[in-house]
Amino acid sequence: MSDALVEISGLNKKYALSGGFLSPQKRIVHAVNDVNLQVFRGETLGVVGESGCGKSTLARLMTRLEKPTGGSISFKGENIFSYTKGALKSYRRGVQIIFQDTYSSLNPRKTALSMIQEPLTIHRLGSAREREEKALEIMNRVGLKKEHANRYPHEFSGGQRQRIGIARALVLNPELMIADEPVSSLDVSIQAQILNLLLDLKNDFHLTYLFISHDLNVIRFISDRIAVMYLGRIVELTTNENIYGRPLHPYTRMLLDAVPSCDPQQKERKMKIKGEARPQNGEGCAFQNRCEHRVEICEKEAPPLKKYDEQSHCACHRAGTI
Amino acid sequence: MRTPLLEIKNLETVFDTARGSIKAVDGVSLRVQSGETLGVVGESGCGKTMLALSIMRLVPGNGRIANGEIIFSGHDLLKLSEDEMRARRGSEISMIFQEPMTSLNPVLRIGEQIAEAIRLHQNLPAKKALELSVELLRDVGIPDPQKRIRDYPHHLSGGMRQRVMIAMAMSCHPQLLLADEPTTALDVTIQAQILDLISGLKEKNNMAVIFITHDLGVIAQNAQTVAVMYAGKIVESAPVEALFAAPLHPYTRGLLESIPAVCAASGRKGEHLKTIPGTVPGLYDLTAGCRFCDRCPDTFADCKSKEPTLQEVQAGHFVSCWKYDGKN
Numbered sequence: 001m002s003d004a005l006v007e008i009s010g011l012n013k014k015y016a017l018s019g020g021f022l023s024p025q026k027r028i029v030h031a032v033n034d035v036n037l038q039v040f041r042g043e044t045l046g047v048v049g050e051s052g053c054g055k056s057t058l059a060r061l062m063t064r065l066e067k068p069t070g071g072s073i074s075f076k077g078e079n080i081f082s083y084t085k086g087a088l089k090s091y092r093r094g095v096q097i098i099f100q101d102t103y104s105s106l107n108p109r110k111t112a113l114s115m116i117q118e119p120l121t122i123h124r125l126g127s128a129r130e131r132e133e134k135a136l137e138i139m140n141r142v143g144l145k146k147e148h149a150n151r152y153p154h155e156f157s158g159g160q161r162q163r164i165g166i167a168r169a170l171v172l173n174p175e176l177m178i179a180d181e182p183v184s185s186l187d188v189s190i191q192a193q194i195l196n197l198l199l200d201l202k203n204d205f206h207l208t209y210l211f212i213s214h215d216l217n218v219i220r221f222i223s224d225r226i227a228v229m230y231l232g233r234i235v236e237l238t239t240n241e242n243i244y245g246r247p248l249h250p251y252t253r254m255l256l257d258a259v260p261s262c263d264p265q266q267k268e269r270k271m272k273i274k275g276e277a278r279p280q281n282g283e284g285c286a287f288q289n290r291c292e293h294r295v296e297i298c299e300k301e302a303p304p305l306k307k308y309d310e311q312s313h314c315a316c317h318r319a320g321t322i
Numbered sequence: 323m324r325t326p327l328l329e330i331k332n333l334e335t336v337f338d339t340a341r342g343s344i345k346a347v348d349g350v351s352l353r354v355q356s357g358e359t360l361g362v363v364g365e366s367g368c369g370k371t372m373l374a375l376s377i378m379r380l381v382p383g384n385g386r387i388a389n390g391e392i393i394f395s396g397h398d399l400l401k402l403s404e405d406e407m408r409a410r411r412g413s414e415i416s417m418i419f420q421e422p423m424t425s426l427n428p429v430l431r432i433g434e435q436i437a438e439a440i441r442l443h444q445n446l447p448a449k450k451a452l453e454l455s456v457e458l459l460r461d462v463g464i465p466d467p468q469k470r471i472r473d474y475p476h477h478l479s480g481g482m483r484q485r486v487m488i489a490m491a492m493s494c495h496p497q498l499l500l501a502d503e504p505t506t507a508l509d510v511t512i513q514a515q516i517l518d519l520i521s522g523l524k525e526k527n528n529m530a531v532i533f534i535t536h537d538l539g540v541i542a543q544n545a546q547t548v549a550v551m552y553a554g555k556i557v558e559s560a561p562v563e564a565l566f567a568a569p570l571h572p573y574t575r576g577l578l579e580s581i582p583a584v585c586a587a588s589g590r591k592g593e594h595l596k597t598i599p600g601t602v603p604g605l606y607d608l609t610a611g612c613r614f615c616d617r618c619p620d621t622f623a624d625c626k627s628k629e630p631t632l633q634e635v636q637a638g639h640f641v642s643c644w645k646y647d648g649k650n
Contacts, residue, residue, distance in 0.1 A: 050509035051480075157601055187365035187536060192580035192595040199594065214509065221582035221595065258514040260539035262581060264562045267543060273514045276479055 005176060005208050006039040006062070010071035013057050030279070031057040032068070033232035036305065039176065044202065044209040046223030046240070048216060048255070050277055053229040055212045059180045062210065063097050064088070075176075093123055096169035100181035102161035106153040112139070113149035116167045123172065135171060141204075142167045142197060159190035163197070170201065178210045183218060195221060216259050220244055228252050231277055231286045234305055238312035248314040250291045250322065285317070293322045325396075326353035327530045328377070328498055333390035335369075335376045344605040346372040346385065348554035351632075354547075356497065359524060359531040361545030361562070363538060363577075367602055369554040370534045374500045377532070378417055379407050395497065413443040416491035420503035422483035426475040432459075433471025436490050443494045458489040462519055481512035488519060495527055502534045517544055538581060542566055550574050553603055553613040556632060560639040570641040572618045573598070612644065620645065 013032040032054045039045050047055045060066040062073060064080055072079045080091055099105040107115060116135040120126060126134065139149065142163045153161055162182060169177060179198070183191040195218065202209060213219050219226060226243045228236040228251065236249040247253045257270050275290035284299040285291070291298065297317050305315040316322075335347035346369045354360045362370045375381050377392055379399060392399040394415065399407065419425045427435055436455035440446060446454070452471065459467035462485040475483055484504060491499060501520065505513040521544060524531050533544055541548055542562060549559040550571065558571040569575045576598035600617045612618070615625040624630075624644045632640045633647075 050511065159601070188538075188577060189365065189580050189598040190601070192582070192597040195582065196594045196597060216510070217581060217583035254511055258510045259583070260514075260517070260537070260543040262539050262542050262566060262578065262583060264542045264566050269514075273511050273518075276481055276512065277509070278479075 003041045004038040005041045005076065006037075006210075007074040007077075008035055008037040008039075008062075008071070009074075011035040011037075011058075011061065011068055011073065012070040013054075013061060013066060014069045030232050032061065034304075035071070035232075035234055037227060037234065037237070039208060039210055041175075041208055042206065043224045044211055044222055046219040046226040047210065047212045047229060048214065048219045048226060049229035050214060050255075052231070052277060054232040055214075055229050056180055058229075059097060059178050059210070059212055062178055063095060064091070089123070093119075093172045094174055095176045095178065096172065096174040097178040097180060098162070098165050098169050098182045100184050102158055102165055102185065103153065105165060106161060108153050111150045111152055112144065112156070112164050115164060116171055119168060119172050125172075135167075138167045138171045142170070142201075143193075157190075158186055159194060162186065162194055166194075166197065166201070170205065173205065174207070176208045176210065178212070180212045181214065182211075184213065184215065191218070198222065216255060228255070231279055233286065233315060234313075235287070235315045236313065237305065238308075238314075242312055248308060248312060248319045249287075249316050250293055251287050254290070293318050324355060327356045327395060328352075328354040328532075329391075329393045330377070331391045331393070333373070333376060333392065334388045335372050335381055335385060336388040337385045339384065341606055345388075345554050346605065347376055350390075350551075350554075350556055352549055352556065352559065354498070354530045354532060356530050357524070357528045358547065359521070359533055359545045361541035361548045362532060362534045362551060363536065363541050363548060364551035365536060365577075365602060367553075367605075368551040370551050371502055373551070374417065374502050374532065374534055377500060378411060378415065380411075409443070412439060412491075412496075413494035414496055415498045415500065416494075416496040417500040417502065418484070418487045418491050418504045420506050422480065422487045422507075423475060425487060426483060428475055431472055431474055432478070432486050436471075436486070436493060439490045440493045454493070455489070458493055459486070461492070461523075462486075462489045463515070464489075479512075480508055481516065484508065484512075484516055485519070488516075488523070492523055492527075496529060498530045498532070499524070500532050500534070503536070504533075505540065506535065506537070513540075520544075538578060539583070550577075553608070554605060555613065555642065556640075557614065557643070558639075558641045559632070560636075560641075564636070564639050570635060570639065570646060571614075571643050572620065572645075573614050576617075576619075612642075 011032055012034060015029045015031055017027045017029060049055050061068055072081060075091060083091060113135055116138060117131050120131040120134060144163050183194050186194060201207060211222050220240060223240050225239055227234050230251050236252045243252060247256055254271060254273055258273050271292060280286055285302055288294050288298045303315045303317045305313050308314045308319055330350060330352050333347055333350045334345055336343050336345050350373060364370045376387055381387060387400060433452055433455050436458060437451035440451040440454055456467045456471055459470055464470050464482060464485050505516050508516060535541060545562050548562050548565045549556045552573050558574050569578055579596040580598060582595060598617050603613055611626040611628060612630055615621050622644045630642045630644050632642045634640050635646045
């Protein structure tokens with residue numbers, strides 16, 4: 001597991017929002033703030049956080065749908081933002097993405113088969129006949145039937161549309177699959193089917209996953225390691241077992257405590273859940289206004305993501321003492 | 323037994339479409355007491371939202387309530403005139419929705435919107451109503467309400483907008499609150515706060531709540547009684563502890579087992595989740611038998627040909643399944 005497939009260092013992305021008609025001053029949103037992260041070959045790295053924490057921006061940067069304001073992402077040792085045209089094309093073959101909204105991410109005027117074939121056509125792989133065979137094989141692998149081949153997106157259910165999205169990403173044999181909330185819009189019984197499928201595909205195709213979700217239950221099921229993001233920063237990075245067994249950061253604890261348990265007997269909360277994720281003006285830790293462990297230093301200095309032990313990193317001044 | 327605040331008997335809500343009529347709500351009966359939260363759980367398309375809209379008599383477009391009674395504090399809502407119903411809607415019975423952005427008027431300040439709801443039902447001067455809306459916003463935990471009443475909906479975050487919706491729903495102290503997926507669009511830490519708010523208001527006003535959601539965790543934490551819906555019907559209903567400790571209907575069991583948390587907590591990491599095979603049947607092509615039988619792990623001779631009805635198997639625990647018929 002020591003083989004880093006992706007190395008993200010010092011990654012920053014800022015967006016400027018115009019202040020509106022009468023206030024020319026621009027507001028800066030720091031969507032990704034000094035993120036350092038490695039994705040190891042063969043693992044599933046879960047990224048969890050609430051809306052606006054920058055997890056989707058991270059996915060868009062990794063697929064080069066966005067350019068960073070600073071920092072770099074290296075794929076197998078090469079910075080993806082300095083690729084030549086040809087290298088970029090082969091990068092896009094190696095890194096694929098699955099989206100949350102299965103409706104808007106599929107072309108309503110194309111059949112399932114033609115959408116699954118399209119990546120092969122773009123990358124000029126095989127003859128027309130071979131492409132069709134390959135697409136049909138992948139369709140079968142993700143649980144779609146042959147008679148689905150000539151149907152259009154609106155003829156499928158949400159779960160089936162997500163299967164098309166997965167097939168389309170899989171057809172190029174990628175090494176890294178980025179899944180951005182792939183099961184969030186599905187019903188729980190369908191969600192379980194798709195999660196099982198993703199688990200099987202990982203083994204069969206030797207994939208590496210970067211799995212983004214806001215749902216701690218889903219993240220717990222699928223991930224080997226987990227990064228917790230809050231307002232653009234990674235606040236905790238450790239193994240699955242550690243996150244759920246020994247959460248270090250107060251935000252991680254708040255998230256875990258907020259998930260309603262399926263046991264009606266277990267109603268007590270461990271902590272008070274308050275406030276919203278809003279960027280702070282001024283200095284200090286971004287979480288300080290919601291944190292019950294705040295001390296003086298938290299108001300002055302933003303804690304960097306520091307090594308806590310062999311497995312864990314945490315961005316909290318008081319990690320280990322609270 | 324106490325007279326329930328709301329009693330629904332054999333409700334049928336039908337949609338007439340070009341392909342024929344479908345029953346979105348098919349023979350639903352239930353009771354809710356004051357001060358009680360009834361959780362209605364089911365997947366998309368199971369009819370849970372149509373059930374709520376039927377109670378409000380707000381079934382859209384080509385839908386109509388074809389059958390049944392909705393008895394609310396002694397009156398059948400279905401027999402009221404539109405004027406009488408309008409007087410109750412928003413005052414005695416209120417509803418909050420999943421998407422607070424589309425339920426608020428984007429071009430009106432939130433103070434005006436709450437005041438409008440108040441003045442619709444109470445004979446108050448505009449200034450007084452606005453003062454009242456400041457109080458209401460304070461009650462739902464909005465900081466600095468004096469300033470916030472001058473905000474437009476787009477100034478507020480999703481959680482704050484849902485608080486405004488709740489303030490509006492609470493403005494006339496309703497006896498019954500219908501909450502249709504009120505926290506589904508919200509982040510989990512915001513959801514926790516909104517759920518606390520609703521249960522606090524329920525306690526304070528001894529209000530009855532019908533809480534509609536697809537999230538079994540939310541149900542476990544907030545409801546006293548649970549009704550599980552599948553394809554327009556209630557297939558199981560029970561007190562919350564009984565339902566989670568010993569679910570009877572195969573669909574309920576399948577739902578609970580397909581939640582990743584339950585699996586992870588039992589230490590089965592890396593193993594497959596249990597799933598319910600197949601998908602929910604279309605309401606156009608229902609067969610004579612049980613609606614779940616194509617997806618069910620244990621079927622009996624009767625399942626394909628006869629539709630089961632809700633039977634009380636244990637005290638307060640109702641299930642609609644041939645397995646508990648006594649014969650099987």
